[in-house]
Amino acid sequence: MDTIKNDFLQICEMAKKENVQVELMITGGESLKLGYQKRKLEKFEASQNQMAGFRVVDEMTQGYAYTENLSLDSLKLTFQEALKNAKTLKNENNKYKIKFATPEKIQELTFLNSAQEVSMQEKLKAAEILESAALDVDPKIKSTPYCGLIESKGFKRILNSEGLDVSYQSNSFSGYTYSLAKDGAFTKTNRSSRFVRNFKELDPKAIAEKSAKAAMKALPSKKMKTGNYAALIDREEMSSFLAMLAPHLTAKKVLEGKSLLKGKLGQKLASPLFHLLDDPLNEFGTSTRPFDSEGSPSRKTFLFESGQLMTYLTDIESAEKLGIKNTANATRSPSTSLDVEPSNLVLKLGQTAFDQMIKEHTKVVHITHITGGLHAGYKESTGDFSLPAEGFMYENGKLLGPVDQFVMSGNIFQLLQDIEAIGNEYDADGSSYLSPDVLVKSLSFAGES
Amino acid sequence: MILPEIRLQKTLDAALSTGADFADVFVEETYSSQLSLLNQKADKAIVGTLYGAGIRLFFGEEIVYVTTNDLSEEALIKTALMAAQARGNQKRLASAFQLKASQFDSIHTYGEKPWEMNRDKKFQWMNAVDQHARSRSSLVTQVEANLLEKFQKVQIANSNGLHKFDQRAYSRLGVQTFVESEGMKESSHDNAGHMGTSELYDKIDLKKLAVENVDRALLLTKAKYAPAGEMPVLISNSFGGVIFHEACGHGLETTSVAKNSSVFCGKLGQKVAHESVTAIDDGTIQNEWGSLNIDDEGMPTQRTTLIEKGILKSYIVDQMGAKQTGYQATGSGRKQSYKFAPASRMRNTFIDRGTDKFEDMVKDVDYGLYAKKMGGGSVNTGTGDYNFSVVEGYIIRNGEIQEAVKGACLIGRGIETLGNITKVSDNLKLATGMCGSVSGSIPAAVGQPEILVSKMTVGGRA
Secondary structure, three states, X not given: OOHHHHHHHHHHHHHHHHOOEEEEEEEEEEEEEEEEEOOEEEEEEEEEEEEEEEXXXXXXXXXXXXXXXXXHHHHHHHHHHHHHHHHHOOOOOOOOOOOOOOOOOOOOOHHHHOOOOOOHHHHHHHHHHHHHHHHOOOOOEEEEEEEEEEEEEEEEEEEEOOOOEEEEEEEEEEEXXXXXXXXXXXXXXXXXXXXXXXXXXXXHHHHHHHHHHHHHHOOOOEOOEOEEEEEEEOOOOHHHHHHHHHHHHEHHHHHOOOOOOOOOOOOEOOOOOOOEEEOOOOOOEOOOOOEOOOOOEOOOEEEEEOOEEOOOEOOXXXXXXXXXXXXXXXXXXXXXXXXXXXXXXXXXXXXXXHHHHOOOOOEEEEEEEEOOOHHHOEEOOOOEEEEEEEEEEEEOOEEEEEEEEEEEEEEHHHHHHOEEEEXXXXXXXXXXXXXXXXXXXXXXXXXXX | OOOOHHHHHHHHHHHOOOOOOEEEEEEEEEEEEEEEEEOOEEEEEEEEEXXXXXXXXXXXXXXEEEEEOOOOHHHHHHHHHHHHHHHOOOOOXXXXXXXXXXXXXOOOOOOOOOOOOOHHHHHHHHHXXXXXXXXXOOOXXXXXXXXXXXXXXXXXXXXXXXXXXXXXXXXXXXXXXXXXXXXXXXXXXXXXXXXXXXXXXXXXXXXXXXHHHHHHXXXXXXXXXXXXXXXXXXXXXXXXXXXXXXXXXXXXXXXXXXXXXXXXXXXXXXXXXXXXXXXXXXXXXXXXXXXXXXXOOOOEOOEEEEEEOOEEOOOEOOHHHHHHHOOOOOOOEEOOOOOOOOEEOXXXXXXXXXXXXXXXXXXXXXXXXXXXXXXXXXXXXXXXXXXXXXXEEEEEEOOXXXXXXXXXXXXXXXXXXXXXXXXXXXXXXXXXXXXXXXXXXXXXXXXXXXXXXXXXXXXXXX
16 A cells, blocks of 8 residues: 555645645655774664655745654644745745646666665675775874765655656665875875765775875875966866856756856857766766656756856756756755755766876876865855865976865866866766866965965 | 653663663654745745654664664664664663653743744844845845744653753844945855744844845955965954864864874873963853753763863763763763764854953054954864865954955964964854764854964965
8 A cells, every 4th residue: 555645645635625736755765874993893873764845835835844754644734834834925926836747757767776685794894894904005094084884775756736756766885984194293184985876886995995095195295385376176076166066057046146157058158178967867976866856857958068058957947937948957855945956967078188187287286185175165156266175286297296285266167268178087986976187277276475 | 751751761771682881862853944035035934843763872882873763662662672683692681770850950041932933023034134234235136034943852861870851942043145246246144043042033133134244245346365375364253263163173072082083182281272272162151052951962061171271171072982082071972963873072162262452463463364254164183184264354464454355265284273373362252153073063153252373374366
């Protein structure tokens, strides 16, 4: 018996009496986290969760409510709360009549939920190696403050009063190691991780060794002289720059007047080498899904082609308001309101090898780590960034050594225009951003006077 | 109470059935409300409830933590047994403890609960902020206001017989304004909040909140980029305290110290900062943003002196941290919700007031930066490298505060920076912040008087 469906049909009856439409999103799953410290198991965390979120539409307004109690009584109460919220927001200035997704064929992504039996012993062994293989690289690896294995199983289901009922399940494993290397007064850390859908593809030794070796390689770092240098942004760190661009690509931000790409469709805004795609069907992405948070079928969207802005990312409402196609990028969880966001952003491969890129300028800074994330210094309203980072300095194609304690500054839109070369390979470590290395003509670097 | 005592007793008995040294259960029921106003229109209304429990077991220094949404006796016992069987293998015969509920006087006072308060009133506050912002300047293009309220009921019991219940209310009103002047777009955001309910907004000056926000955004449209390089930096009070939070606070948490991954390891009793620096982590301040009655392990909160006149006096210690390091727990076990195992976390953390006058500190600087308003930051506790952004800054030239600059980011190493603090003013203020770490995102206040740092790397434009 499909209890959820039966309960939802009862709630649809309540909605009908109130003359409103209703959508129910249910997510849930299980996760297991295992971590070793000092070669002993330190962490064993298991959780199961489920949450139901209602979106109630009263013509031009919508209200939300959520609960973790999925009994029928609780669902009815939560529906009433969402209804009350929709009524609260009633405003005669709203002109747009909100629409729900109608049932369409959804592409099945079988790779999301590959059947596999993995014993607890195998998982514990993987977690143990994620620490020990890093410690075994060199005595200078003093600890791995964070390391472990995460197993996730999840499901998502959306039902609405237009007859839509879509769902999918997914499972994944992530292994990560964060190594701390110490040599005299110098300390360096490095995080390496890998996301896989099939346990057999997880190589914990490779993850741990990569992390340890990268931490060692950065010892001993020096400060650099303040100045302007060419920047070679590592493929793994390019995600930060794509994340800066992401909100500007959404039609919701365009409609709110917050996107700096407003009114620029069809314009050449980036280097001709820049081709960017939103790909919710990509097997290696962590934001892969067969439908978006309104239940619209996922599809690929070309955002930039040869530097030209092709479209914005949309949901049903923003697509209709702008008169462009729905790209199915509605995003929400049961406890949040509807937003528009990219799924997996994929920067198309270029043709230049790393070894070639470091020779393109007299001095090139290879940016391998943006240390503070974006909140340390990115301003979305202007596109300006000032971000602390670490990396390696090259001169005439030769490695001078690791550099740290510097801040690189610029503007994301200028950076897109200043791209001089794009690398010819990806690392499929698993992320919602897939990018090769990117060479940028010049950024401002603050270090020693 | 959320659940009857007998149910928690049975849960803990099941948890200990395979030989764990210790078990506790954390039960939570949390109501959350998020309302927002966009361009003078009510934009979003989301309410919801979290309802679940986390059961934690210690086997030596190994932690097993399991969670469930189902709080029936049957489900709790089943979850506890799952945790017990995950690692344990011994049979334990009888329960050796009896839960005993204990009462305590709350330090904090609350008004109307968020679900009881009239929603129109909440939108009136947001509308007032919108109106004040628009009245301030015709260059305002957009105003967003939001009100976040949370009311958390927690019930904590453990195998030492502890059984406590507490209620925690949080309310925070945020505003973000967007301006456009001569083609330059800028924005600014700010917020006001406390550990408590929303009647606060009848008392505070919402006009000041809105006007300062607009003025800052307008100032930024005219500001040039900050210079790059090393220079003296005068950091303002209030949210300026994020520097201590990042540069030092996280490195004092036993989460890092026990793993030997903090630059502050083994430095207890040693000089780690300039003698002008005394730093406190205080959970006892009435209705302050990061305050508590009890922590998420049931221990009464306290005022902990971390650094006294430059000497490291205490770490920030939770129960597992105490077990691993031998230091006394400081009532610092905190977490976002039942979905996280607790970890050692900060509460209201600040550099205590000194004796210097702000005006004299400005006069001390020939050329440097005055960081008036801070943004977010982070730290790598392993290396001590921290960073944070300066939202509103000014150049100090010849002992005078001069033109505004934008886009600065400050970086440095915790211990070096603490040693480079040369003056601390007498004007202490705290500010609200959200702190993210291993046990989730929690309310934590930061603060300090104005401080002068003799040398910091300022990331601006070269």
